[in-house]
Amino acid sequence: MMLLTNVLPSLAMEPEVSPFMLGKVVSGSLFVDxxxxxxxxxxxxxxxxxxxxxxxxxxxxxxxxxxxxxxxxxxxxxxxxxxxxxxxxxxxxxxxxxxxxxxxxxxxxxxxxxxxxxxxxxxxxxxxxxxxxxxxxxxxxxxxxxxxxxxxxxxxxxxxxxxxxxxxxxxxxxxxxxxxxxxxxxxxxxxxxxxxxxxxxxxxxxxxxxxxxxxxxxxxxxxxxxxxxxxxxLDKIPRADWTRFIQARFAFTKKSLPTGVAEGIAARMLDHSYHVQLLSHAAWMYTRKKCDQAVVDRALEDLLDQHGILYHRLVDELTTPQLNYLRALLNGVTRFTTTENIRRFDLGSSANVKRITAALEKKEVLDFVGEETEWIDPLFKIWLEERYWGSRLAMV
Ligand SMILES: Nc1ncnc2c1ncn2[C@@H]1O[C@H](COP(=O)(O)OP(=O)(O)OP(=O)(O)O)[C@@H](O)[C@H]1O
Ligand SMILES: [Mg+2]
Incomplete structure (x- = not known):
């Protein structure tokens, strides 16, 4: 799956330098512990x-x-x-x-x-x-x-x-x-x-x-x-470390945000390194002095807008059963091979579920870490929930 780097909100920019870094190898002060x-x-x-x-x-x-x-x-x-x-x-x-x-x-x-x-x-x-x-x-x-x-x-x-x-x-x-x-x-x-x-x-x-x-x-x-x-x-970076990092990076450029808002950025991006930096950067761009939840929400909407074309294309490459699986996942399903879930989400058979998960892994949409299912791109997850299915998500 393609990841867009350098997707910045199109704003009238002041000559500032972002305290966040996307897509490049990070070290030093840009590196979380x-x-x-x-x-x-x-x-x-x-x-x-x-x-x-x-x-x-x-x-x-x-x-x-x-x-x-x-x-x-x-x-x-x-x-x-x-x-x-x-x-x-x-x-x-x-x-x-x-x-x-x-x-x-x-x-x-x-x-x-x-x-x-x-x-x-x-x-x-x-x-x-x-x-x-x-x-x-x-x-x-x-x-x-x-x-x-x-x-x-x-x-x-x-x-x-x-x-x-x-x-x-x-x-x-x-x-x-x-x-x-x-x-x-x-x-x-x-x-x-x-x-x-x-x-x-x-x-x-x-x-x-x-x-x-x-x-x-x-x-x-x-x-x-x-x-x-x-x-x-390798584990994900713990939420508390992200929170501290985001606040410190804002402070570095004389901007601020409450602890809860910083924590919310990491949580929304499921603590994925690249994506936490992506949303932090976008929120930072919209912040004059103080960032609040409304700013983060707006930054997120912007990112979803910018990734729309890419995500539509990605959905086009998925088969209906693969999409059905993602929909089931977003509905909180954890056991995909029960007769009820197979019927409700139209997943075919339990053998088919295996093929679906293998394909989603190969296409780099999901990764299966022990018992956990990880979204490779948390922004895509949000886009599916909010833009693609929206209020129809649970209507199955
Ligand atoms: N410790 C960290 N602190 C802060 N940001 C990080 C950290 N590690 C990674 N990132 C963020 O995630 C992005 C991706 O990191 P990196 O390229 O090291 O990951 P990777 O696992 O090697 O990725 P790939 O699988 O694509 O090779 C970085 O550009 C940076 O934005
Ligand atoms: Mg790498």
Whole structure:
């Protein structure tokens, strides 16, 4: 499902800067505490324990790992390398991105990186690319020799380099579930696992939002990454922390809002990180000095207006039984396979209910977390309730 970033109420704007942030990785003063998990991750990384972090989209995985790397900045012997598998389509690309990230993380200057490529990259012919800013932009492309492909040498690169430089490395891999889309997913996972479990100076922070796929990769006995590291399901940020944050951010720009109103923003957005920031930002835009409930309501109506076209399109992509399921959910149904509910909401059969939930998960409308059902986009939930069905919601 698409999420709109930078959807701002169209207002005559004063030259102000919002104290909220949408869609980008947040850290520092824009980051809401998550104290316990930060400590836990830092301890894991310090101890060399690989960690798998799973949550629905936009709850704050990337921001969390980034913040932990900042928390650990003072520990001079620990370095973080960053890979995003979002656009990676082949095993070769994976190894290029990984090598690139590792060379960047373990060498601070352009000269050091060039020397490292020469010294540590074996078995392939590397091509180096520098951007306008050679400190931040650095790319590698490998030419593989025909026949013999020195995959193992490359996979061991992080360990060889970290060991030689007497550093510890946390290799952070975002959208890890994409590993399952590579041409030889199982074979490659086996190679990775074999290499990674021998590494003493490297641990892995692995995160992704496709819960189903991540669970399959790490919790299924037959899979190479079974019992690879600690698997953590990231929680939402507690309401009280959001409340304090929203008030502090308003205060930062000399605006204010009562505790109850701040709490209401988080509650309305079901404490989803991105969406709490979205509504906070919209309410802040409408606030001159003091924000009240009426301002928040108006900001929410505005957001619903702006997302209308997108949500109509989304509804068009849902089948009638899928919509019926959502309607049942919004009517407070928790047991969908009872004869009565199947009949009342026209859900077909209990086998069909299974198919519906699988499809809604795949389309990123809902996520099923243990007993709980999570709306991936709380604004879409409100839109369905208030705009799409409105007062007809319960008339079934
Ligand atoms: N700890 C936090 N404090 C405040 N806002 C946060 C926090 N974590 C996330 N957010 C908000 O949520 C948005 C999404 O965060 P982030 O990109 O880290 O999530 P993600 O789980 O990695 O998302 P995706 O699944 O799309 O990769 C951020 O742009 C920010 O607005
Ligand atoms: Mg992310």
């Amino acid at each position: 998550r104290e316990d998990i930060r400590k836990r991750l830092a301890t894991n990384f310090r101890s060399g324990i690989s960690t798998v972090l799973i949550s629905p989209r936009r709850w704050g995985k990337s921001s969390l790992v980034r913040q932990v790397s900042i928390d650990m900045e003072k520990e001079k012997d620990v370095r973080f390398a960053w890979i995003d598998l979002f656009h990676v389509r082949t095993e070769e690309e994976f190894m290029e991105r990984m090598s690139e990230a590792v060379i960047k993380a373990l060498g601070r200057t352009m000269e050091e990186r060039m020397a490292d490529v020469k010294e540590f990259i074996r078995g392939v012919v590397p091509q180096i690319g520098f951007g306008v800013d050679p400190q931040s932009e650095f790319t590698l492309k490998f030419t593989w020799p025909p026949g013999k492909r020195n995959i193992k040498e490359i996979l061991d690169l992080p360990e060889r380099m970290a060991k030689a430089k007497k550093l510890r490395l946390v290799l952070c891999i975002d959208e890890f579930q994409n590993i399952a889309q590579l041409p030889d997913p199982l074979g490659f996972q086996k190679l990775l696992r074999a290499s990674w479990q021998q590494q003493e100076h490297v641990c892995h922070a692995i995160y992704g939002s496709k819960r189903h796929m991540m669970v399959e990769l790490f919790r299924k006995q037959s899979m190479p990454f079974y019992r690879f590291g600690e698997v953590i399901f």
